[in-house]
Amino acid sequence: MTVTTPHETTVAGVPKSSGTRLADRVFKMRELAILVVFLVMIAVTEAGNSQFLSEQGIKDLLLNATILVLVATGQSLVVITRNVDLSVGSTLGITAFAAGTYLQGGGNPVLAIVFAILLGIGCGLVNGLLVSLGQVPALVVTLGTLYIIRGADSIWVGSRQITAADLPGGFVDFGSGGISAVPWLALIALAVLVVVAYYLKQFGSGRELYALGSNPEAARLAGIPVRKRILAAYTVCGGLAGLAGAMYLARFGNVDSSTGNGYELTVVSAVVVGGVVFTGGSGSVYGAALGALLLTSINSVLPALGVSSVWVLAINGVLLLLAIAVDRVVAVRVATALKKKSALRKGTAATSGPAASLPQQDNSPSDPSGAEKGNTHA
Amino acid sequence: MPESLTRAIRWDTVVGALLIVLLLFSFGFVDGFGNALNLSFFLGNTLPIALIALPMTLLVVSGEIDLSVASTAGLSGAVMGKLWNDGMAIETIIPICLLLGVVCGLVNGLLVTRLGLPSLAVTIGTLAAYRGIAQIVLGSNAVTDFPTQYLDFAAGRFGDSFLPQAFLPFLVLLAIAVVVLHATPFGRSLFAIGASEEAARFAGIRVKRAKLLLFTVTGVMASLTGVFWALHYASARYDNATGLELSVVAAVLLGGIDFDGGKGTLGGAVAGVFLLGALQNVMSLLNVSAQSQIVVTGVLLVISVLGPRVARQIAIARAAGSPG
Amino acid sequence: MTHPSDTGTAPVLALEDVSKSFGAVRALRNVSLELYAGEVHALAGENGAGKSTLIKTLAGVHRPDAGRVLLAGEPVVFHGPGDARDAGIAVIYQEPTLFPDLSIAENIFMGRQPKRALGRIDHKATHAATLALMKRLGVELDPDRPASGLSIADQQIVEIAKALSFDARVLIMDEPTAALTGSEVARLFGVVRTLRDQGAAVLFISHRLEEIFQICRRVTTLRDGAWIASEPLDGMTEDDLVRRMVGRDLDELYPKQDVTPGDVALSVRRLTREGVFTDISFDVRRGEIVGLAGLVGAGRTEVARAVFGVDRWDAGEVEVDGKQLTSGAPSTAMAAGLALVPEDRRAQGLVMDMSIERNIGLTGLRTTVRAGLMDRGAERSRSLDWAVKLQVKYARIADTVSTLSGGNQQKVVLAKWLATGPRVLIVDEPTRGIDVGTKAEVHRLLSQLAADGVAVLMISSDLPEILGMADRVLVMHEGRLTAEIPRSEATEETVMAAATGRAAA
Amino acid sequence: GGTTKNDVKDDSAGAATSGKANPNAALKKGLTVGFLPKAVNNPYFTSSDNGGKKALEELGESYKEVGPSSATDTSGQVSYVNTLTQQQVDAMAVSAQDPGALCTALKQAMKNGIKVVTYDSDTKTDCRNAFVSQASAEDLGRTEVQLLAEQIGYKGQIAILSAAQTATNQNTWIGYMKDELKDPKYKNIKLVKVAYGNDDAQQSFQQTQGLLQQYPNLKGIISPTTVGIKAAAQYLSGSKYKGKVKLTGLGTPNDMRKYVKNGTVEGFELWDPAKLGDLAARTAVALSSGQITGKEGETFKAGDTTYTIGKDGVINLGKPTVFTKDNIDQFNF
Ligand SMILES: Nc1ncnc2c1ncn2[C@@H]1O[C@H](COP(=O)(O)OP(=O)(O)OP(=O)(O)O)[C@@H](O)[C@H]1O
Numbered sequence A: 001m002t003v004t005t006p007h008e009t010t011v012a013g014v015p016k017s018s019g020t021r022l023a024d025r026v027f028k029m030r031e032l033a034i035l036v037v038f039l040v041m042i043a044v045t046e047a048g049n050s051q052f053l054s055e056q057g058i059k060d061l062l063l064n065a066t067i068l069v070l071v072a073t074g075q076s077l078v079v080i081t082r083n084v085d086l087s088v089g090s091t092l093g094i095t096a097f098a099a100g101t102y103l104q105g106g107g108n109p110v111l112a113i114v115f116a117i118l119l120g121i122g123c124g125l126v127n128g129l130l131v132s133l134g135q136v137p138a139l140v141v142t143l144g145t146l147y148i149i150r151g152a153d154s155i156w157v158g159s160r161q162i163t164a165a166d167l168p169g170g171f172v173d174f175g176s177g178g179i180s181a182v183p184w185l186a187l188i189a190l191a192v193l194v195v196v197a198y199y200l201k202q203f204g205s206g207r208e209l210y211a212l213g214s215n216p217e218a219a220r221l222a223g224i225p226v227r228k229r230i231l232a233a234y235t236v237c238g239g240l241a242g243l244a245g246a247m248y249l250a251r252f253g254n255v256d257s258s259t260g261n262g263y264e265l266t267v268v269s270a271v272v273v274g275g276v277v278f279t280g281g282s283g284s285v286y287g288a289a290l291g292a293l294l295l296t297s298i299n300s301v302l303p304a305l306g307v308s309s310v311w312v313l314a315i316n317g318v319l320l321l322l323a324i325a326v327d328r329v330v331a332v333r334v335a336t337a338l339k340k341k342s343a344l345r346k347g348t349a350a351t352s353g354p355a356a357s358l359p360q361q362d363n364s365p366s367d368p369s370g371a372e373k374g375n376t377h378a
Numbered sequence B: 001m002p003e004s005l006t007r008a009i010r011w012d013t014v015v016g017a018l019l020i021v022l023l024l025f026s027f028g029f030v031d032g033f034g035n036a037l038n039l040s041f042f043l044g045n046t047l048p049i050a051l052i053a054l055p056m057t058l059l060v061v062s063g064e065i066d067l068s069v070a071s072t073a074g075l076s077g078a079v080m081g082k083l084w085n086d087g088m089a090i091e092t093i094i095p096i097c098l099l100l101g102v103v104c105g106l107v108n109g110l111l112v113t114r115l116g117l118p119s120l121a122v123t124i125g126t127l128a129a130y131r132g133i134a135q136i137v138l139g140s141n142a143v144t145d146f147p148t149q150y151l152d153f154a155a156g157r158f159g160d161s162f163l164p165q166a167f168l169p170f171l172v173l174l175a176i177a178v179v180v181l182h183a184t185p186f187g188r189s190l191f192a193i194g195a196s197e198e199a200a201r202f203a204g205i206r207v208k209r210a211k212l213l214l215f216t217v218t219g220v221m222a223s224l225t226g227v228f229w230a231l232h233y234a235s236a237r238y239d240n241a242t243g244l245e246l247s248v249v250a251a252v253l254l255g256g257i258d259f260d261g262g263k264g265t266l267g268g269a270v271a272g273v274f275l276l277g278a279l280q281n282v283m284s285l286l287n288v289s290a291q292s293q294i295v296v297t298g299v300l301l302v303i304s305v306l307g308p309r310v311a312r313q314i315a316i317a318r319a320a321g322s323p324g
Numbered sequence C: 001m002t003h004p005s006d007t008g009t010a011p012v013l014a015l016e017d018v019s020k021s022f023g024a025v026r027a028l029r030n031v032s033l034e035l036y037a038g039e040v041h042a043l044a045g046e047n048g049a050g051k052s053t054l055i056k057t058l059a060g061v062h063r064p065d066a067g068r069v070l071l072a073g074e075p076v077v078f079h080g081p082g083d084a085r086d087a088g089i090a091v092i093y094q095e096p097t098l099f100p101d102l103s104i105a106e107n108i109f110m111g112r113q114p115k116r117a118l119g120r121i122d123h124k125a126t127h128a129a130t131l132a133l134m135k136r137l138g139v140e141l142d143p144d145r146p147a148s149g150l151s152i153a154d155q156q157i158v159e160i161a162k163a164l165s166f167d168a169r170v171l172i173m174d175e176p177t178a179a180l181t182g183s184e185v186a187r188l189f190g191v192v193r194t195l196r197d198q199g200a201a202v203l204f205i206s207h208r209l210e211e212i213f214q215i216c217r218r219v220t221t222l223r224d225g226a227w228i229a230s231e232p233l234d235g236m237t238e239d240d241l242v243r244r245m246v247g248r249d250l251d252e253l254y255p256k257q258d259v260t261p262g263d264v265a266l267s268v269r270r271l272t273r274e275g276v277f278t279d280i281s282f283d284v285r286r287g288e289i290v291g292l293a294g295l296v297g298a299g300r301t302e303v304a305r306a307v308f309g310v311d312r313w314d315a316g317e318v319e320v321d322g323k324q325l326t327s328g329a330p331s332t333a334m335a336a337g338l339a340l341v342p343e344d345r346r347a348q349g350l351v352m353d354m355s356i357e358r359n360i361g362l363t364g365l366r367t368t369v370r371a372g373l374m375d376r377g378a379e380r381s382r383s384l385d386w387a388v389k390l391q392v393k394y395a396r397i398a399d400t401v402s403t404l405s406g407g408n409q410q411k412v413v414l415a416k417w418l419a420t421g422p423r424v425l426i427v428d429e430p431t432r433g434i435d436v437g438t439k440a441e442v443h444r445l446l447s448q449l450a451a452d453g454v455a456v457l458m459i460s461s462d463l464p465e466i467l468g469m470a471d472r473v474l475v476m477h478e479g480r481l482t483a484e485i486p487r488s489e490a491t492e493e494t495v496m497a498a499a500t501g502r503a504a505a
Numbered sequence D: 001g002g003t004t005k006n007d008v009k010d011d012s013a014g015a016a017t018s019g020k021a022n023p024n025a026a027l028k029k030g031l032t033v034g035f036l037p038k039a040v041n042n043p044y045f046t047s048s049d050n051g052g053k054k055a056l057e058e059l060g061e062s063y064k065e066v067g068p069s070s071a072t073d074t075s076g077q078v079s080y081v082n083t084l085t086q087q088q089v090d091a092m093a094v095s096a097q098d099p100g101a102l103c104t105a106l107k108q109a110m111k112n113g114i115k116v117v118t119y120d121s122d123t124k125t126d127c128r129n130a131f132v133s134q135a136s137a138e139d140l141g142r143t144e145v146q147l148l149a150e151q152i153g154y155k156g157q158i159a160i161l162s163a164a165q166t167a168t169n170q171n172t173w174i175g176y177m178k179d180e181l182k183d184p185k186y187k188n189i190k191l192v193k194v195a196y197g198n199d200d201a202q203q204s205f206q207q208t209q210g211l212l213q214q215y216p217n218l219k220g221i222i223s224p225t226t227v228g229i230k231a232a233a234q235y236l237s238g239s240k241y242k243g244k245v246k247l248t249g250l251g252t253p254n255d256m257r258k259y260v261k262n263g264t265v266e267g268f269e270l271w272d273p274a275k276l277g278d279l280a281a282r283t284a285v286a287l288s289s290g291q292i293t294g295k296e297g298e299t300f301k302a303g304d305t306t307y308t309i310g311k312d313g314v315i316n317l318g319k320p321t322v323f324t325k326d327n328i329d330q331f332n333f
């Protein structure tokens, strides 16, 4: 069998072409798009109300976002593995109350936070064990644990509540204090975010989360410890929900049995708006954090602009739809542009080959420029 | 894959059996359960969930989800209240509300099929949007003075029997849904779409059209439920039916419908709905607190997925243990 | 070079009396196999003979019900694919197992990335190593592009690169060449020979017998899960091998009947899909089999997809029997009598979780209907008819297709489309992964269909198949038709020349 | 033609009354009274229901409490009315989530001989026998404006932070607040906005932020809901507005103690929820015993006080208590 080595000449150099960089940019752009939407929104609000970006205003914006950022970061880890944790709201509620109870009895604030995280980890472990060892659909299981944890919380807490008066003053001040406009809580959330993002990008086990979300069967065949990774993702998610619970306590000073009720939908919205795909394998925690920032800011922007609260919910929903639609449209546009670009390249290559046998080819539109050609072959 | 298949096949019968066992137990041992009045309460209160569960099952089988149903119901109730307050005839209002349901469903469907957005994200968005519009439409008003013959129909029962009057139309809708899903080519194609959208497209199935249709039907059923809700409870407020979507999802999941799409039966879904409803009724009669009821619901959900799996493991272990 | 088995050293990897059942299906029955360092060993057998099952047993995916796996003479138990990998066994599975969202480089090195201090991934080194692998295979794939959107062939290349990156002592390849054209195969064999010479043991599966003879030294044959023979290939003929596999003599592989082409049935005019293919025009007449050849990535599949309507086209026209088709509407194409057997059977051809019966039934939803409801009896008999006609090997017609062997899955796809009684049939790699016996059967079927007046457009990367079956060969190169060669003039040389863009036709 | 609003007669003319009252009838013993709050687990309702429980124990009746776990789960509350009906309690005390939604079920209950008392939040008048009002809505609305006006020196912009937009009691109070503000002595006070925090801590929090950003010159906020005032106080105490923006409204002393002491809040008011529950329980028992039927003008004795039933079957608990840093330590609820 005679074999000729193909296309060495025509396609050489293609891989290093602009395709890569463009593709790279597409990924960055997803987060960029949200950032732009966010900045525009802030700018418009500031224009309409100069108080908005006062020191207090910025502080409020950051404080509002921190708790959601934390939970959304954890949730992203789980969603990346093609799972979901709907019980985060319940976990947040029960950990906040537990930390509060401990502080009420005169506990140490640092220990209270550790305690909340540990309890969150416990909840995460339960979810993780059920999902990974039981190999059952995450949606059903975590909807189940959402109810179970919430119910247990209500039974335990009853009608008790913890108010700021019950907490050490230092702890409550920590919840609203900070370095000028930057609250302590925001700094903690930022630290967590950066660490998680770095881990996901730079460590083998982090990449494996993406791999097993992208194709679980292939992950198993590649020898990735699937169950261990999923368990880890849920555990971190639970731990972060616990940390968020402690911060909720510090921030609002005020928890009862309904704390965190319905929070899962907000978290899922933030993650989705942030471009983390529900079928797993793609998205970044920075995106999720931006999504969280965007969502909480909408809730500050509308009142600040004096929009009647009657309108807030509807506007919220429409903005959410807009955000995901714009994100999608941009992604599709860029993908098309990319394709066109590679088409031009292909066309160039084709005409650079010998003339073909079919008559129609003579009328093919001439390719744009020699420069383009030079590029591809460089 | 084969595991989840066994789940779909076996679990809906298990849920059905559980429902029957629960009913028998309650008739025998729970004071006040068996009388006609209580049964009519139980059926009437479960009806909204059951109504939405019908199209939701079809939607989930085809691999999509609609979380905006409760908001659509709330919106149609709010519009109904508003138009009624404005003096329009109820006979005109109800069709308008259903038309509104078409629009709500179409918006979801178009966003999902035309823009290719994930339905979970889209319907979380419309969940907020529709509820928000309801709030704009009706504000803080609560409309309660609907005509008595309509209220009586929605809340009443046949004579002193246990059967709510609204239950018959539901049975008709149920029958239609069962036939559509399990006995028509359209239903068959839904299973194919849910299991593999691409393969379905390559088989010439009009995937987008089917999904758009389903979202629309879901919208209509949700708005019908909204109308029913407002009449059943004689109260149209913007926050009617808040949170109903989670109840529907929980019930449908309990009935063995796989949210990955392509699997499940309507029988299972409906059994799931009435199992949860009956359980709540019985637990209330037995003075189980609301908090404990939540826990029971959660445990039931976990068991619904874990149970079949454990049973399978045991079966395998037994097969391995026995010689041959 | 002396044969390794003669030197008395233990085999690197061996199976001893291994059995494996799936429920009632006995996929392997007391099979033994020995792999020696420095040899390329072929595994042959019909579809469903148990080849992939054997490989998965070696790879730790399946645990054998009975029998042992021996590594360098010592019995081992692999608890999972990871164990086998750690033991130096690299596997290319029959179906590509890529992570669509990750880059090619990450796909190749997942779980084994080069590390920097503190266990962080060295992204640069990963990139460089990937480039080196691509060079070795002679392909141009960007290490940073995501795996999603790669053609089946490119996916297969990535799989090969992944397996090579292990520097494994045992390399197992389950039909790695099924989607490749001659040039890639030649490259691959070059690499395999080098590995062999460096002392690796290679297990190779292919339904293209000439490939087995080209590169392998010994062959183990399976039939219905049972071991038939392990013997040197020296002195064997293809017919001998086929007889071992099938248990009987084989019909002619390319039973092309001569027909006089009738009217134009499929007419494609100046079809363009931007960035994919440009200005494609051709006709297919009744009774004709037209081959569509080209290198991997030439755009043949894309043309087929557009014609059938699963993709939109940007310009041009498609007519079936004089009826214009609309862009992007498979249902109208089907109604006009067009059928497409797609390239990727797992994603496009089959609903893997559905039964054989319903998969075949999927194309007949409009015909197996009575009073608007499904006629299950009609559906079942239609499916049974075609499953039998194509000799699909199954336990029960209600089993899910995912339990079938690769080749049998392909037959189900064919059955599904032939059952529509098409007037124009487009088949994209119709015999990919199909054993020789069945392949002859499929060819006979295509030929018969053509004789009955069906217009057939056959896309295949198997050049002998194109040359053996086609009345006319169209050749594509980088998204354009570059040649139209009548049967009399079609040879490997003329087709390859046009396919690589060197045509002077 | 069809059925329009005009065709429907307003038949909710007065409280559902039947039979004749016998003021001298002895209180029956061994009755079962079911309490159905808007939501269980709500501290406010827990205190009031406990008040009811104590009263019933004292009278020799038995007490039970059922209820949904969410204050917006109206259908859940309806099914609890049904449950109580099923269980044949003698009377129920209900805090209605919705004025209309419970009607069918409550009427059904009354048809079965169960006496229905609403407390804290009323239904339509024909769906219950009597309503125990925590304080007259008019009193509440007006006194809150008076409280705030005093704190800000009868001058400046003020806002209201309410609960849900549909909360009937809130809306009635807000109506009286607006009416009170028409008085010329408030001519320098401007009500700029009514915001809704939906009785959710976080939302109330953000609504407060929004109010302050939108109206930098805001002088005071009235929050006639315990959740709202608590969230607003927490925000103010952690912000630069502490002490500068006045806050008043309805809150519980335990919730608000810290903010009163640290100067965020000068004064707020509330009735004693335990007394509310106590009166609801005694009213229910009186109804069941036939001492009253719910008609205007009937009187009955609850504890040491004699109450008279007002128009539409409304019974008023009395004036609310105003809490300041001087008296707050005397209260614990
Ligand atoms: N997971 C499974 N469940 C049930 N049956 C299976 C499963 N995997 C394989 N089989 C059955 O085992 C037999 C052997 O299949 P296998 O895939 O090993 O064949 P093969 O020789 O690789 O065929 P091909 O050449 O078509 O790839 C077939 O009858 C197949 O249906």
Ligand SMILES: Nc1ncnc2c1ncn2[C@@H]1O[C@H](COP(=O)(O)OP(=O)(O)OP(=O)(O)O)[C@@H](O)[C@H]1O
Pocket: C148, C149, C150, C151, C152, C153, C154, C179, C276, C294, C295, C296, C297, C298, C299, C300, C301, C302, C303, C343, C461
């Ligand atoms: N699903 C897809 N999404 C995006 N791009 C694709 C997809 N499938 C193929 N491509 C790209 O389109 C181009 C044409 O591929 P196509 O599969 O049509 O070639 P082909 O001639 O059929 O080759 P073969 O079938 O032998 O792989 C290639 O560059 C390929 O990478």
Ligand SMILES: [Mg+2]
Pocket: C051, C052, C053, C094, C174, C405, C406, C407
């Ligand atoms: Mg195989």
Ligand SMILES: [Mg+2]
Pocket: C151, C300, C301, C302, C343, C428
């Ligand atoms: Mg192809």
